[in-house]
Amino acid sequence: MSKLDELIREFCPNGVEYKRLEECCTLVKGKTPIQKAEPGEYPLVVTTNERKTCNTYQFDRPTVCIPLISSRGHGVASLNSVYYQEGKFALGNILCGVTPNDEDYLSAKFLFEYLNYKKDTLLVPLMKGGANVSMTVDSLKRVSVPVPPMQVQMEVVQLLYKFTELSESLKAELVARQKQYEYYRSRLLTFDVRRGGDN
Structure with missing residues (x-):
């Protein structure tokens, strides 16, 4: 064993035990326009594994970053990945930051692993729309996750x-x-x- x-x-x-994200996390939409971000000292989380930089930051705690738009676009709901970032960082305005309220109760790394593994069954079905397929922060709030x-x-x-x-x-x-x-x-x-x- x-x-x-x-x-x-x-x-x-x-x-x-399972909890809805809104019960154990703070969910905030990214504020940084990706194309207009001023390069700087802070990582800028975007919808690829490659990080850009920004001169301001929005988050300062371990956070799971979920793209709100489809990875493939044009009427197809899909997510290539969910991202994890810690330290001070900026978040692109087409992502949502999900930060556990209490790291002693729910680890951001555990949450990242779970959501990245279950993205196709938990997150992709939340995406709606015709040409521009996306999900909302409100729909993410209702996602239930295990909290062992x-x-x-x-x-x-x-x-x-x-x-x-x-x-x-x-x-x-x-x-x-x-x-x-x-x-x-x-x-x-x-x-x-x-x-x-x-x-």
Whole structure:
């Protein structure tokens, strides 16, 4: 039995409590127009993994950042990712920041992992519209999330980060092996051209 199984059995014998986001978090729409942001010292969370910068900040606590618009647009509801950011940062005006009210009750990292994993079943169905598919902050407030005891939340986060690290190292190893394969393939399949038949 794993440590996580033991923690769940010990701390959640009757199941896990669920709460609506509005009951345990503060939800705020981003204020920064992404195209007009003045570059600066603070990260600017946008709808890609790549961060921009901004000269002002809106948040100063660990926060889950959820895009309010479809990743694909043009009538198709989809979300590529949910994002996590801590420290002082600005948030693009097409995202919503979801900040736990009490980090001792609900970890922002746990919330991020859960919402990112469940985005297709919990968040994408909230998107409405024809050409510009989007969701509202009010609809996000009603999303229910599990709130297991903190020991369980931290163990889940720790296990997922270990798997992420392992996955990244395997990707790096695969890239290195691919380069090695290409090098040897090139060496083994390159032959000197010799003229023959002149006797």
